[in-house]
Amino acid sequence: MTEHSDRAQELIAAALAGDLSPAEQQEFEALRAQDPSIDSTMAEFCSLVTGLRTAGHQWEEATPPPSLEQSVLSLAGDLSSDDGTPAEQPGGPVPDHETSSADASLHPALDEQFARSTSTRSRRRAAFALAAAGGAVLGGAVTVGVQQIMDAPPDGPPGTYGAVEDVAFDSQTPGVDLDASLIAHTWGTETVLEIDGLEPGESFTVVLISEEGDEYASGTFFGSEVLIECRMNAAIMRDEVARVEITAADGDLIAGADLPDAIDPEAEETETEAAESD
Amino acid sequence: MLLEALSALSRDHRQAVIAIHVVGLSYAELSDALGVSVSTLRSRTFHGLRALRQHITSGEESDD
Secondary structure (H helix, E strand, O other): OOOOOOOHHHHHHHHHHOOOHHHHHHHHHHHHHHOHHHHHHHHHHHHHHHHHHHHHHHHOOOOOHHHHHHHHHHOHHOOOOOOOOOOOOOOOOOHHHHHOOOOHHHOOHHHHHOOOOOOHHHHHHHHHHHHHHHHHHHOOOOOOOOOHHHOOOOOOOOEEOOOOEEEEEEEOOOOEEEEEEEEEEEEEEEEEEEEEEEOOOOOEEEEEOOOOOOOEEEEEEEEEEOOEEEEEEEEOOOHHHHEEEEEOOOOOOEEEEOOOOOOHHHHHHHHHHHHHHH | OHHHHHHOOHHHHHHHHHHHHHHOOOOOHHHHOOOOEEEHHHHHHHHHHHHHHHHHHHHHHHHH
């Protein structure tokens, strides 16, 4: 993995959690423009963060068996005190199973924060709901803010800035469950993927291909046992993209789709302005 | 494998990764709870995620 500056590392971490302020968002965009390897790092973290989030959902939605609960508690064990020994819970032992799961062992200060909620489990569910709402940001592109994600995207033909364009794959490896869409931006084209069934640990690449056959790297990711949600970017305008492909490390085509012609919003705008001035 | 990789992280890195990406706290919430700056927590999370990925990758390579 490429080494990044301390500031870039901080912004990457914030972006993965959807935690960038507007000013930081601008700073991050500028850094990404200067250093494309930031996008590669974001893509590499994508499936990892999805896996962590999914693990959290699974933990949340089901009462874990005692063995699993103990396993997680033991993993979190030395989080509860600086010397690595489990700290006593504020206010004494808490026998209720609801408040004795992993989050209660993160740190005494965290325990106090969770205790302010009437239900730790509800508190965590709300947190996960927020995380899910910002899932696109967690996914890695971090090119749109949470507010934009919450808002309905604009409608329009392929190439319309911000509009979500579903991709219909004409070839797809059996056993791979895949949903994809493209979003045109002023700075390039974003590919949104939900993909399942890829070999865990193997590397895969998303490439956008121009009409001339030039390939534009959009990003790479690892196969995973959980559903992968990724957002990747390529420095090619949507109206110049003719095809999208996902390939394995050995070059095998996992999925491919020829894309319909797209509009150039800026050309359309220029034509509209010219028509209005006549 | 993810749990195993988490267990291999340093205490600070694991704490940040779990709090942010499993529990779902914001950096501001975690900062308030721990008295550690947001900047430091972001850095810890980055290094934690990088170590997680390296651990998982090396585990998969050794399985081959």
